[in-house]
Amino acid sequence: MAKGKEKPAAEAAEGAPKKGKGKLLIIIIAAVVLLAGGGGAAWYFMHAKKAAHDGQEDAKHEAEPAKPPVFVRLEPFTVNLTAEGEERMLQTDIELKVADAKATDTIKAHMPEVRNALLLLLSSKTASALATAEGKQKLSAEIKAKINKELHVKEDEGVSGVFFTSFVIQ
Numbered sequence: 739m740a741k742g743k744e745k746p747a748a749e750a751a752e753g754a755p756k757k758g759k760g761k762l763l764i765i766i767i768a769a770v771v772l773l774a775g776g777g778g779a780a781w782y783f784m785h786a787k788k789a790a791h792d793g794q795e796d797a798k799h800e801a802e803p804a805k806p807p808v809f810v811r812l813e814p815f816t817v818n819l820t821a822e823g824e825e826r827m828l829q830t831d832i833e834l835k836v837a838d839a840k841a842t843d844t845i846k847a848h849m850p851e852v853r854n855a856l857l858l859l860l861s862s863k864t865a866s867a868l869a870t871a872e873g874k875q876k877l878s879a880e881i882k883a884k885i886n887k888e889l890h891v892k893e894d895e896g897v898s899g900v901f902f903t904s905f906v907i908q
């Protein structure tokens with residue numbers, strides 16, 4: 739019988755540390771869950787505040803309706819290009835992006851001056867200079883500057899973009 743009494747005592751001795759380990763394990767798991775929950779909540783609130791702030795900025799942009807672009811179509815240009823050996827000719831259609839209807843009226847009122855300035859500019863170019871995309875972009879910038887100079891206006895009041903709708907070199 740002595741052996742029988744020893745066995746429950748041994749089991750009791752082994753069971754006590756298991757209960758202590760179990761409580762310690764529960765405390766560690768609870769601490770990890772609390773830390774993860776706290777970190778997740780902090781991340782959520784920080785990003786929710788930023789998203790709400792971004793949403794307010796978007797609402798401001800949406801409150802201001804975007805003005806539709808205003809374009810002025812010029813009559814086609816046909817000019818002789820500067821000679822590089824054989825004669826070349828440029829035929830192009832140009833559309834101008836302007837700030838508003840007032841700028842359209844200004845361009846129409848000065849159309850002979852605008853066309854003259856553009857004819858002189860276009861006829862001073864060579865075919866090889868206009869053959870590349872970079873050449874066309876440079877010409878576009880020069881046309882914009884030339885027209886705004888002719889109209890005595892700033893870019894935000896006059897021509898803001900030049901678009902070639904047709905561009906043929908023969």
